[in-house]
Amino acid sequence: MTHLFRAALIATSLAVLAPALPLQAQTAKPAAKAEGDDPVVARVNGQPITRSAVLGFYSQLPAPMNQIPLEQILPGLINELAARKLIGMAAEKTKLDADPAVKARLQSAREQVLQNAYLEKRVNTEITEATMKARYEKMLKDQPPQEEVHARHILSASEADAQAALDEVKKGADFAEVSRKRSTGPTAATGGDLGFFTKDKMVPEFAEAAFKLQAGQVSDKPVKSQFGWHVIKVEARRKAEPPSFADAREQIYEIMTQEVVEKTVADLRKDAKIETYDWPAAGGGRQLPTLAPVEPKKK
Incomplete structure (x- = not known):
């Protein structure tokens, strides 16, 4: 079973x-x-x-x-x-254990258990709370917090419609209310609220315009993107908070585990003689050149 x-x-x-x-x-x-x-x-x-x-x-x-x-x-x-x-x-x-097919499956299962045990031992030896915290500190150093803006927008199908919405805002109308009334985008119901985002999360044209604005400012003209014409207002700016070690721990462990596995295989290949052959025909197979060792990925 x-x-x-x-x-x-x-x-x-x-x-x-x-x-x-x-x-x-x-x-x-x-x-x-x-x-x-x-x-x-x-x-x-x-x-x-x-x-x-x-x-x-x-x-x-x-x-x-x-x-x-x-x-x-x-x-x-x-x-x-x-x-x-x-x-x-x-x-x-x-005597099922003497059946050739069963013996092959038993051998395969034995090898898999040994492989998993060997890799688990290597992982447990090389990955500790201390090494994970060191990797976390390195990640913070290599990837400093990015700037974020909190923006709203009014999306229109034409430049003329976007300009009309912008004129209404310039005359003192509440930006969120104009967005609810005029925007054709899915955020119209929330007054065009896009929340906080980093520059890489938006299409280039929109991101460039939004990140030039200071808190409280509205774009001086409509901005065109693949989605239509936008009027943009930036509500606030801030530095993105990095994840805590507790939040990043699982991801760090997965990354380091993969690195340990790759390095283990690469180290074993250095002293190994690996030969591959053509798929065997009736008269046997022809030997192929020895495989080149696979170098570990450089981080």
């Missing part, structure tokens, strides 16, 4: 098991000790199910099962692990 099928099975079967859980908990035997002080919580034909195995299975449950307290579903988890062991024992009894 696939992992997803078994996960779906336990999600439905635990509802049936729920009434029996208190009884099972009462009749359970005291935990035995396993090597390394990992208590045995059950045995299946003599093979142990340890506490760590149950906790590992529990951590992989999909929502909403992983939100149920462990104590409430513990007997059901043990029953599910026992079922898996029984299936595995039956497979071994029928």
Whole structure:
């Protein structure tokens, strides 16, 4: 059975098991000790199910099962692990582990576990709170806060309409009210309010005009962009606040993890002999030149 099928099975079967859980908990035997002080919580034909195995299975449950307290579903988890062991024992009894296709899948799974464990060890060694904070400080230094403006606009289909709106504002009409009345853009309902934005977030023509204005100023003429004609008012200017370390932590971790993986592969390639071959035909394949090592990306 696939992992997803078994996960779906336990999600439905635990509802049936729920009434029996208190009884099972009462009749359970005291935990035995396993090597390394990992208590045995059950045995299946003599093979142990340890506490760590149950906790590992529990951590992989999909929502909403992983939100149920462990104590409430513990007997059901043990029953599910026992079922898996029984299936595995039956497979071994029928010598499935000697089947070439199964052996290839087992080898692939073993290699994947080792690969993940090796990379996880490298990541845990090289990425710490200290190294992430150092990267955060470097990011702040390399990317100083950008200037932002808070602007409103009136969008018109023609220059004449935009000029008429601008004339009305120049005569003392409230900019937001004119935008609500005249603007054809989606922000008309909010008085043309665009909020705060950095220069790179708007089309060049609009951004250039907006960032030349000071707080309270209105563009002296309509500005044309691909969306139409704009009358712009800047409400305020400020420096953009950088994200806190807590907010940036996850992104920094992902970036550094990718770097560690790339560097690990590049380092391993330096001393490796990698040969590739043509897709094998009936008489075998022809050797191709050795692959060139892949250099890590420079940051």
